[in-house]
Amino acid sequence: MRQMCLMVDKKLSSYDALLEAGFLLFGKDKSASLADVAAAAGVGRATLHRHFTGRDDLMLALAKRALEELETASNAATENAPSYTDGLRLAMQAILPLAHRHMFLASERFDDPELAAWQAAQDRETHEAIDAAKAEGGLDPTLPTTWLATIYDNLIYAGWELIEAGEATPKQAANFAWRMFTQGATK
């Protein structure tokens, strides 16, 4: 059961190695022990506790890092998008391969105002993009924005499942998810 060897690149700092190991192990099993995470990071158990007070603190740091990565990838992909509709497509393409890194966090409950505010801002941005895409004619304006946002997220997850199962390449999965989104959500 134990991870006996290094699973994470040595070049990383202890802090980053611990986060990487967290994504790796908690992604497989959210109840992995902190000892396993430390071992996978190639650091001692004490060092984990030097950086994080405990499990909750580590989870919170993972959530913030995930949100950070998501935002970075999304912004980079959409900065030159010619339209909001294209922006949604490009963001989906960029986010899809990263989805597995933060999927295990979805069912987690965090009690952190900073994270909550950040997440709310992300949600608002997505909703605004969807509303703008509606105005552009890319999406059916009679469909509630919350419905479309939920579908958008779940199509990303579905695409990742296809990649994970070896059924599709990242490009194929992204194209398919986008096709389902636009064809399904146009009048």
Add this chain to the structure above:
Amino acid sequence: MRQMCLMVDKKLSSYDALLEAGFLLFGKDKSASLADVAAAAGVGRATLHRHFTGRDDLMLALAKRALEELETASNAATENAPSYTDGLRLAMQAILPLAHRHMFLASERFDDPELAAWQAAQDRETHEAIDAAKAEGGLDPTLPTTWLATIYDNLIYAGWELIEAGEATPKQAANFAWRMFTQGATK
């Protein structure tokens, strides 16, 4: 943290009450303790161990019960379906409200030949229905059946999320999920 009172209808047998409690608690938190499950079932901890050898055995029983419920609901909904396409629609409608009962099992690894065979049979049935719907013209035949099956499942989950969030009624969610599926997957 403990569940001090009965959470499950008294009319059930101990075995069924334990399964109900399992769906309820593991649905919220897959790492809930067996003591909590027993308490929620209104049953002593020893009785749980009289019915199940341990956590894995209980999880396996939950998986089998979930598959059973799924099959029953799906068969009842589709027995008079005029076409395979309609069958997929009716099955989606029937399965959607039950989805949350077995979603937590999706990320579980089972090592049971009976369950594996049963699950494979269900999968085969779904794939056959999708292939038949393609032949009927309801779905784009150039899309891989595995892709469509993955999307079908994820749209069901998305629909359940909408219900859970209070954003849509079961009927609305089912209609929306079906719209996304057919419009997205037709040529």
Add this chain to the structure above:
DNA sequence: TAGCGATGAGACAAATGTGTCTCATGGTAG
């Protein structure tokens, strides 16, 4: 009534996860 079977309550030990502490080591900056 007497006995049988299922059960709840609780005691118990073993295993695991967790948080803290100490000590020796190795690298780095002054």
Add this chain to the structure above:
DNA sequence: CTACCATGAGACACATTTGTCTCATCGCTA
């Protein structure tokens, strides 16, 4: 070189979970 700092290893105590066992109780049946 020397002092400092982060670290790995390991010891330790504590809490939780889990599996087993015993015993008294309750409902039902012969």
